[in-house]
Amino acid sequence: MVYVFAGTGQAGSAIVDDVFGHRRVSTPASPLVFNSTIRDLRNLSNVDEANQYGIAERHGLVERGTPGFEEQVTGGFGRNPVQADEVMSNNREELLDTLSTHFDEPDGTPGDIPFAFVCLGLGGGTGCGIAPHVADAIKTYTDGVAQIIAVAVLPNTKGPVSEDDEKISAGRQAWNTVYGLDRLEESVDGIVLVDNQRLAYEDAAEGRFSEYNEYVASGLVDLISGSTLERIDPGEYDDVDPPVVDLQDVVTSLSFDTRGTNSRPGYATIGRSVSMTQSLLGYLLPFVGSQNVDSSALSRLAASKQTLSGVSPEEAEKAIGLVRAPVEYISGGGRRIETSTMRRFLEAQCPEVNLGVALTRRNLASFTSLFTYRRENVDRITEIEQRADEYEAESEVGQTI
Missing domain, CATH: 3.30.1330.20 (Tubulin/FtsZ, C-terminal domain)
Structure with missing residues (x-):
C-alpha cells in the first residue's frame, strides 16, 4: 500500500517537495511531480529526479533522466491551462504507463493506492491544466479504488501581479481558477484550498511563500499520517486510549453525499x-x-x-x-x-x-x-467567479485562449 502525492506545476510541485521534507512521511508515501520548466524542477530538494517528469507541447510527457531533457522541457504554457490540458489529453496513455512503472507489483498487477493527493496552483497554466488528468489517471490505474484529495492554491486576484517582469492579469488568473475548479470537481473527492491572497496584505509577501508552503505541508502531514507518523503504540501506556482519525475520515470530511x-x-x-x-x-x-x-x-x-x-x-x-x-x-x-x-x-x-x-x-x-x-x-470563490466573468466579457476570452 502506498499513498501518492502528485505535484503539478510550480505551486503543486513545491507543496509536494515540502511534504517530503518531513523525513518520517517518506513511507508509505511516494511523490511524483510534473512540470513544464526545468527551472522549477531544479528548485526541488526532496523529490528524486526519478520521480520527476516534464510536460512539453511537442514532446508530451518526458522522464527527467531522458537524454536531451533540458532541451525538450523549456517553455511552459504561458499561463494557458487550455493548452496544457490539450497536451496532457494527447498523452493519457503515457501517464498511465508512468503510474505502472512506479507502482506495479513485481507480478505486473497494479499497486495498492487507496489515497492520492494532487497538488496544483489554479492561477497558472501547467498545474491548472494537467491536474485533472493526473487525478483521472490515478482513478483509472486503480480501477476507481483510489480516493483523491486535491490541494489547490488560489491566486491573489486583488490586482496585477509581477512575475519575471511580466504583468499577469488578475482577471486572467481568476478565469484560469474557475476553469481549473470546474474540471477538478469531476475528478476528485475533496478539495483543500490554499489562498495566496492571505499573504497579499503582508510586507515582503513574496518572501513568505516558502514559509506558507511549509505551513500547509506540516498540516497535511499531521492529518494524513495520523497515529502512524511516529509509530507510537498507545497500548504501551496505561490510561491512554485516544480517539483516532485516519485518511478515510479525512476524505469523508471533505466530501458531501458520499454514499449517494x-x-x-x-x-x-x-x-x-x-x-x-x-x-x-x-x-x-x-x-x-x-x-x-x-x-x-x-x-x-x-x-x-x-x-x-x-x-x-x-x-x-x-x-x-x-x-x-x-x-x-x-x-x-x-x-x-x-x-x-x-x-x-x-x-x-x-x-x-x-x-x-x-x-x-x-x-x-x-x-x-x-x-x-x-x-x-465560499465567498472567495464567488468573488473569483465574478472577476472571471468580467475578464471574459472584456477580452472575449473564447477567441483568445
Missing part, C-alpha cells in the same frame, strides 16, 4: 497551531520546565490561521481535527490537554465533527483542523 450517486467534493481550508510543552530549562534538565497547554487557545488559533481569505468556520458544514501531543498530555495527568474543550469548539462552528488524538515524542502540542464548505458558500 450525487457525491460532490467539498471545499476545505486547513489551519494549524502549535504550543511548546517544554521550556528552555526543560531541554537542559530532565523533568524540569514542563508547560501547560491552553486547549481553548490552541483551537481558536488554528481556526484563525485557516488558509482561505474571508471565510468563517461558522459557515462550515463539516470539520475534522487532530491533536498531537506527548503522552503525558494525553493521559490522565495534571497537564492533560482538554480534548473535550477542543471538540466543543469545533461543534460550535458546524454540525458534523470528527476529532482524533495522536502521540508524539517531540516537546510540542499541535492542533490541525479542516473546515469544509460547499462551493456556493
Whole structure:
C-alpha cells in the first residue's frame, strides 16, 4: 500500500517537495511531480529526479533522466491551462504507463493506492491544466479504488501581479481558477484550498511563500499520517486510549453525499497551531520546565490561521481535527490537554465533527483542523467567479485562449 502525492506545476510541485521534507512521511508515501520548466524542477530538494517528469507541447510527457531533457522541457504554457490540458489529453496513455512503472507489483498487477493527493496552483497554466488528468489517471490505474484529495492554491486576484517582469492579469488568473475548479470537481473527492491572497496584505509577501508552503505541508502531514507518523503504540501506556482519525475520515470530511450517486467534493481550508510543552530549562534538565497547554487557545488559533481569505468556520458544514501531543498530555495527568474543550469548539462552528488524538515524542502540542464548505458558500470563490466573468466579457476570452 502506498499513498501518492502528485505535484503539478510550480505551486503543486513545491507543496509536494515540502511534504517530503518531513523525513518520517517518506513511507508509505511516494511523490511524483510534473512540470513544464526545468527551472522549477531544479528548485526541488526532496523529490528524486526519478520521480520527476516534464510536460512539453511537442514532446508530451518526458522522464527527467531522458537524454536531451533540458532541451525538450523549456517553455511552459504561458499561463494557458487550455493548452496544457490539450497536451496532457494527447498523452493519457503515457501517464498511465508512468503510474505502472512506479507502482506495479513485481507480478505486473497494479499497486495498492487507496489515497492520492494532487497538488496544483489554479492561477497558472501547467498545474491548472494537467491536474485533472493526473487525478483521472490515478482513478483509472486503480480501477476507481483510489480516493483523491486535491490541494489547490488560489491566486491573489486583488490586482496585477509581477512575475519575471511580466504583468499577469488578475482577471486572467481568476478565469484560469474557475476553469481549473470546474474540471477538478469531476475528478476528485475533496478539495483543500490554499489562498495566496492571505499573504497579499503582508510586507515582503513574496518572501513568505516558502514559509506558507511549509505551513500547509506540516498540516497535511499531521492529518494524513495520523497515529502512524511516529509509530507510537498507545497500548504501551496505561490510561491512554485516544480517539483516532485516519485518511478515510479525512476524505469523508471533505466530501458531501458520499454514499449517494450525487457525491460532490467539498471545499476545505486547513489551519494549524502549535504550543511548546517544554521550556528552555526543560531541554537542559530532565523533568524540569514542563508547560501547560491552553486547549481553548490552541483551537481558536488554528481556526484563525485557516488558509482561505474571508471565510468563517461558522459557515462550515463539516470539520475534522487532530491533536498531537506527548503522552503525558494525553493521559490522565495534571497537564492533560482538554480534548473535550477542543471538540466543543469545533461543534460550535458546524454540525458534523470528527476529532482524533495522536502521540508524539517531540516537546510540542499541535492542533490541525479542516473546515469544509460547499462551493456556493465560499465567498472567495464567488468573488473569483465574478472577476472571471468580467475578464471574459472584456477580452472575449473564447477567441483568445
